Amino acid sequence: MVSEFRALRKAPGGSGQKGRVNSRDGRAAAVFLAPWVVGLVVITAGPMLMSLYLSFTDYNLLSNANFTGLENIQRMLDDDRLVKSLTVTMVYVFVSTPIQLAVALGLAVVLDRGLRGLALYRSIFYLPSLLGSSVAVAILWKRVFGVDGLFNQFLALFGIDGPGWISSPSTALSTLILLHVWTFGAPMVIFLAGLRQIPREFYEAAAVDGASKRQQFRRITLPLLSPIIFFNLVLGIIGAFQSFTQAFIVSDGRGGPSDSTLFFTLYLYQQGFQNFNMGYASALAWLLLIIIAAFTAINFWVSKYWVFYDN
Amino acid sequence: MSTRFSRRVLFGGAIAAASAVVLAGCGVGEETADVALSNEEVTLRFSWWGSDSRHELTNQLIDAFEKENPKIKVKGEFSDWVGYWDRMATTFAANDAPDIVQMDELYLRTYADRNSLLDLGKTTEFLNTDGFSDVSLAAGQAGGTQYALPIGNGSLSVVANKTVLDELKIDLPDDKTWTWDDYAKISAEISEKSGGKVVGSGIVGSEASLISIYARQQGGSLFDDNGKVTLKPEQLTPLWQMNKDMAGKGMPSAEATAEQMSAPLNQTWLVLGKQAFNFNYNTQITSLQAAAPDQEFVLLQMPQSAGSDQTGFYYKPSMYWAISARTEHPAEAAKFLDFLANSETAAKIQGTDRGIPANEDSLAAIRPDLDPSSELAAKFNDQVKDLVQDPPALTPAGASDINAMIQRQAQEVLFDRATPEEASTKFIEELTAAVDAAAS
Numbered sequence: 001m002v003s004e005f006r007a008l009r010k011a012p013g014g015s016g017q018k019g020r021v022n023s024r025d026g027r028a029a030a031v032f033l034a035p036w037v038v039g040l041v042v043i044t045a046g047p048m049l050m051s052l053y054l055s056f057t058d059y060n061l062l063s064n065a066n067f068t069g070l071e072n073i074q075r076m077l078d079d080d081r082l083v084k085s086l087t088v089t090m091v092y093v094f095v096s097t098p099i100q101l102a103v104a105l106g107l108a109v110v111l112d113r114g115l116r117g118l119a120l121y122r123s124i125f126y127l128p129s130l131l132g133s134s135v136a137v138a139i140l141w142k143r144v145f146g147v148d149g150l151f152n153q154f155l156a157l158f159g160i161d162g163p164g165w166i167s168s169p170s171t172a173l174s175t176l177i178l179l180h181v182w183t184f185g186a187p188m189v190i191f192l193a194g195l196r197q198i199p200r201e202f203y204e205a206a207a208v209d210g211a212s213k214r215q216q217f218r219r220i221t222l223p224l225l226s227p228i229i230f231f232n233l234v235l236g237i238i239g240a241f242q243s244f245t246q247a248f249i250v251s252d253g254r255g256g257p258s259d260s261t262l263f264f265t266l267y268l269y270q271q272g273f274q275n276f277n278m279g280y281a282s283a284l285a286w287l288l289l290i291i292i293a294a295f296t297a298i299n300f301w302v303s304k305y306w307v308f309y310d311n
Numbered sequence: 312m313s314t315r316f317s318r319r320v321l322f323g324g325a326i327a328a329a330s331a332v333v334l335a336g337c338g339v340g341e342e343t344a345d346v347a348l349s350n351e352e353v354t355l356r357f358s359w360w361g362s363d364s365r366h367e368l369t370n371q372l373i374d375a376f377e378k379e380n381p382k383i384k385v386k387g388e389f390s391d392w393v394g395y396w397d398r399m400a401t402t403f404a405a406n407d408a409p410d411i412v413q414m415d416e417l418y419l420r421t422y423a424d425r426n427s428l429l430d431l432g433k434t435t436e437f438l439n440t441d442g443f444s445d446v447s448l449a450a451g452q453a454g455g456t457q458y459a460l461p462i463g464n465g466s467l468s469v470v471a472n473k474t475v476l477d478e479l480k481i482d483l484p485d486d487k488t489w490t491w492d493d494y495a496k497i498s499a500e501i502s503e504k505s506g507g508k509v510v511g512s513g514i515v516g517s518e519a520s521l522i523s524i525y526a527r528q529q530g531g532s533l534f535d536d537n538g539k540v541t542l543k544p545e546q547l548t549p550l551w552q553m554n555k556d557m558a559g560k561g562m563p564s565a566e567a568t569a570e571q572m573s574a575p576l577n578q579t580w581l582v583l584g585k586q587a588f589n590f591n592y593n594t595q596i597t598s599l600q601a602a603a604p605d606q607e608f609v610l611l612q613m614p615q616s617a618g619s620d621q622t623g624f625y626y627k628p629s630m631y632w633a634i635s636a637r638t639e640h641p642a643e644a645a646k647f648l649d650f651l652a653n654s655e656t657a658a659k660i661q662g663t664d665r666g667i668p669a670n671e672d673s674l675a676a677i678r679p680d681l682d683p684s685s686e687l688a689a690k691f692n693d694q695v696k697d698l699v700q701d702p703p704a705l706t707p708a709g710a711s712d713i714n715a716m717i718q719r720q721a722q723e724v725l726f727d728r729a730t731p732e733e734a735s736t737k738f739i740e741e742l743t744a745a746v747d748a749a750a751s
Contacts, residue, residue, distance in 0.1 A: 060708075060749065061404040062425035075748075147567050164566035169726050253393055254715050257569040258722040273400050274712050275745060276421060 055283035108191035129185035138249035194228035359413035360395035434645035442670035461628030463666020486611035499561035516550030527623030538707030551731035629666025709749025
């Protein structure tokens with residue numbers, strides 16, 4: 001993305017001809033850009049600005065919004081459920097994302113060994129990524145991990161009397177983490193593509209020098225794949241922060257039992273659409289944006305120390 | 312340099328323009344249109360929540376109305392409970408509300424207090440309310456204005472699975488005199504006698520109307536008429552103490568109870584024959600019975616509090632009809648509402664799908680044809696007639712989510728994360744904060 005962007009900026013003319021933009025080209029560019037600009041303004045930027053404004057009001061969906069200054073921020077400071085929802089979300093993001101990436105990377109390495117029927121396996125492993133955030137799978141999940149669900153019936157074969165995984169506050173979040181890990185297919189496919197980019201000669205040379213498979217993985221695969229890992233990590237964390245469907249379906253929009261699956265987005269939805277506190281919900285949305293931006297910035301900063309760009 | 316600058320200005324202007332459009336979209340709209348019939352063909356939008364069988368019946372209602380009123384077309388929109396309120400919130404916010412809506416007590420003041428519902432007093436020319444008792448009508452008023460018309464009347468009851476009790480050779484309790492202690496004792500006895508195959512009771516106090524009845528028995532109330540929270544922790548704690556004492560002994564385990572809170576009807580333990588008592592509105596017996604044809608359900612009165620002369624019972628409108636304040640066709644909407652609420656044709660099509668009709672003429676018209684379980688429900692309403700007291704104050708704006716708040720704290724108790732005292736105090740705090748936030 002970034003390099004494309006640079007290329008675009010450098011392209012014709014560059015710095016020398018700033019003042020003399022060919023007017024016909026300029027118009028053509030404007031026409032081609034128009035759909036994107038309109039989309040940005042109407043669908044993204046407009047509503048975003050609107051929500052920024054609303055986050056300083058008491059808008060309740062039905063009456064006019066009154067400007068209330070920093071009242072919503074004040075309210076965040078002593079909102080216990082906000083703290084609870086942030087905790088739940090953090091645990092979800094920082095447990096499920098690394099596990100998911102580890103599984104994806106592991107399987108990608110195995111598949112990259114040139115298995116027969118690779119295309120088939122790849123498709124099968126990718127399938128959950130397509131389904132994972134769907135309503136149907138969330139409903140299925142609820143059934144599988146219920147008190148009388150499939151999973152407990154399976155455990156019963158071994159004489160284990162399993163709890164209601166989704167209805168117990170100590171295990172409900174874990175089942176959602178498992179559901180997220182299960183959708184490892186998307187990062188896996190990206191890892192596979194990355195693995196293909198690593199020249200085989202490196203491995204051959206290493207093998208000649210007597211490096212074991214593990215050493216090859218640590219010294220060749222990981223460093224050369226680190227930009228891809230970084231890419232998946234950034235996207236994974238951002239995506240996990242925004243998870244909503246699974247918790248909504250599994251807990252019927254409540255975030256229960258006992259708020260143990262109260263994702264931040266779910267709490268935001270409850271405030272906005274169930275309690276009619278759209279002003280507060282808008283403020284929460286901006287808080288989420290700031291949190292995600294902060295973690296992404298940290299991620300980029302830390303990446304300087306471990307991501308290896310081969311150029 | 313200059314082109315770039317001006318483009319940026321343009322861009323900023325475009326954003327400002329777009330957001331101005333959005334801003335304009337969410338203001339409160341113009342005043343209600345004149346209440347007079349139009350000369351042209353009019354299309355009304357009508358929305359309700361419910362099950363498939365209700366959708367079918369309601370479509371028949373629409374057809375019957377259109378046949379009588381060829382110049383008025385009615386377009387139905389329906390969804391399930393959760394989706395319904397999301398849609399209501401967004402369509403009202405977007406100034407795109409349906410003309411006639413099915414309304415619930417939980418949300419009535421939320422919409423009425425914010426001038427989103429039409430004052431039905433303005434439509435008396437087209438809407439007759441003679442069939443309704445004053446008490447019934449009062450249940451649809453906020454601040455003296457009639458914002459909604461009750462559809463059906465129900466009263467909270469204990470639904471008992473008689474088949475299960477017979478198998479265990481346990482007599483039906485005497486519900487005229489039973490207290491909460493009796494209720495707990497019998498529930499435990501059922502669990503014990505069945506060897507754990509059947510439990511006595513479902514969760515107690517997981518829903519506002521039960522808590523309201525219990526508080527009224529203690530001389531308190533959930534809310535007052537000004538929409539302030541008046542519940543005291545000690546008027547709730549004993550209910551949640553029962554859950555704590557009875558989990559696994561008389562009630563399902565904590566996990567199973569939590570799961571039952573959101574189980575669909577045909578998976579509830581009562582229907583599956585694994586539970587003897589459950590708190591339901593008397594009118595729900597029809598759907599319970601339909602879901603479990605091989606079980607026999609009967610209706611019992613709610614337990615009373617020992618030493619109290621207050622039953623706390625009340626008739627609660629099953630749901631309401633209301634008209635959007637911003638409808639362009641108030642007269643036609645009122646005419647349709649009049650048909651729904653008063654016409655004998657409508658009463659016969661609808662039966663008891665939306666509860667035992669609050670309109671006494673409608674009830675008389677359908678009474679002879681009631682199916683056995685609906686007749687049980689109607690009889691129950693008659694039975695408690697002398698025991699019911701004035702209805703409690705309407706749920707104020709901000710408290711529409713009260714049942715979720717209750718269940719959250721009830722679960723804290725079930726899972727030993729809070730004592731009943733802590734949980735009820737916390738619940739009242741949360742409820743008060745939500746109501747105050749909405750009132751400011």
